[in-house]
Amino acid sequence: MIRVLIAEDVRILRETLTAVLALEDDLEVVAAVERGDQIVPAAVTYAPDVAVIDIDLPELDGLTAAAELREKLPSCATLVLTGLAKPGYLRRAMASGVSGFLLKHSPTGDLIDAIRKVRAGEQVVDPQLALAALRRVESPLAAREVDVLRQAATGAEPDEIAVRLSLSRGTVRNYLSSAVMKLNARNRVDAIRIAADEGWI
Numbered sequence: 001m002i003r004v005l006i007a008e009d010v011r012i013l014r015e016t017l018t019a020v021l022a023l024e025d026d027l028e029v030v031a032a033v034e035r036g037d038q039i040v041p042a043a044v045t046y047a048p049d050v051a052v053i054d055i056d057l058p059e060l061d062g063l064t065a066a067a068e069l070r071e072k073l074p075s076c077a078t079l080v081l082t083g084l085a086k087p088g089y090l091r092r093a094m095a096s097g098v099s100g101f102l103l104k105h106s107p108t109g110d111l112i113d114a115i116r117k118v119r120a121g122e123q124v125v126d127p128q129l130a131l132a133a134l135r136r137v138e139s140p141l142a143a144r145e146v147d148v149l150r151q152a153a154t155g156a157e158p159d160e161i162a163v164r165l166s167l168s169r170g171t172v173r174n175y176l177s178s179a180v181m182k183l184n185a186r187n188r189v190d191a192i193r194i195a196a197d198e199g200w201i
Helices: 011-022 036-046 062-072 087-095 108-119 127-134 143-153 158-165 169-182 188-198
Strands: 002-007 027-033 050-054 077-082 100-103
Touching (some): 002 011, 002 036, 002 108, 011 108, 036 050, 036 062, 050 108, 077 108, 087 100, 143 158, 158 169
Parallel strands (some): 050 077, 077 100
16 A cells, blocks of 8 residues: 655645545555645654655745655655646756656546656656756856846845855846846846746756
8 A cells, every 4th residue: 555645735636636546446645735844744644655745835845845855754755746847846856856746737647657656666757847858948147147046036135145145236236137138037036937947046
């Protein structure tokens, strides 16, 4: 019997997943949570073999929670679900030791197969996500623009970024402006989103 933990914030999806997996003779849902910060405590309590984790969760995102889960309970394989085929997500997932990565709208049979495969030690990646990662365009950003955007992504303001990176405030503003222009972004926040989605920061 494969013990499964489900982490999904949309109640109807969480309940549907639980019901569908319960129909399989070799799968048992031992816990279902709605927030990212509930994953590790539930996993420690119920010792699942596989955790099926939505990438967009409140309190703690799915990828961060998956990385924490791997650290606390390495015996539990993680299968992350996403609604969008973003190459940056796939690279982050693989870097954090996720066992599988599927699109949310994948057929139920694919999800069930993926749970069995990751439990058996295999890696599973949705073909669409793999293609998106392969087609990825090289980053147009210079190394310092990446550094500055990464700092900005933490919520740091230009003054703080300048201190952290030993740059002048004006230089930081110039790097932010050039990054926004190179990415055809509307503003700094949009530039951070684009770069993160592409896996450039």
